[in-house]
Amino acid sequence: MKTILLFFTLIMTSSLSAQTTPCNCCTEKHAEFDFWIGEWTVTNPDGTLAGTNSIEKIQDNCILRENWASAKGKYTGTSNNFYNYKDKQWEQVWIDNQGGSLHLKGNRVGNQMILKTDEEKNKDGQPFYHRVTWTLNDDGSVRQYWETITNNKDIIVAFDGLYKKK
Numbered sequence: 001m002k003t004i005l006l007f008f009t010l011i012m013t014s015s016l017s018a019q020t021t022p023c024n025c026c027t028e029k030h031a032e033f034d035f036w037i038g039e040w041t042v043t044n045p046d047g048t049l050a051g052t053n054s055i056e057k058i059q060d061n062c063i064l065r066e067n068w069a070s071a072k073g074k075y076t077g078t079s080n081n082f083y084n085y086k087d088k089q090w091e092q093v094w095i096d097n098q099g100g101s102l103h104l105k106g107n108r109v110g111n112q113m114i115l116k117t118d119e120e121k122n123k124d125g126q127p128f129y130h131r132v133t134w135t136l137n138d139d140g141s142v143r144q145y146w147e148t149i150t151n152n153k154d155i156i157v158a159f160d161g162l163y164k165k166k
Helices: 002-020
Strands: 038-043 049-058 063-070 076-084 089-096 101-109 112-116 127-136 142-150 154-165
Touching: 049 154, 089 112, 101 127
Parallel strands: none
Antiparallel strands: 038 049, 038 154, 049 063, 063 076, 076 089, 089 101, 101 112, 112 127, 127 142, 142 154
């Protein structure tokens, strides 16, 4: 009887504490990038397979974690995306298996999440930055469009992928 009573007390205590613990990341702001959550097949503009991506919410809805694998599996990467209350913006920290990294910042505008890096100098001393835009399409697919912008005018498309749910 003591065992059953102890078990019942533990269940009730954990149930009550779960109900009273606030979810600090369960806000509208934290849900702005939720359109990217899912298991995705990603194609290039010509329709060829670019890779797959798995996006999930972790850490009590505070982080949107991405796990990317290219079509041939040789290029992989992970990003953590989060809403930074202090700076009132979204941030992405990307790290890949080639040693590359990006730190993007920005906000959602309409049906788009638009993030960019701080400005840096390229090998020729010219200022450049990366801008990545995720667009939620009417059919539920997502377009990821990554631009490298030099001298605030010269644009090179680094990636243009269409995400469709598996």
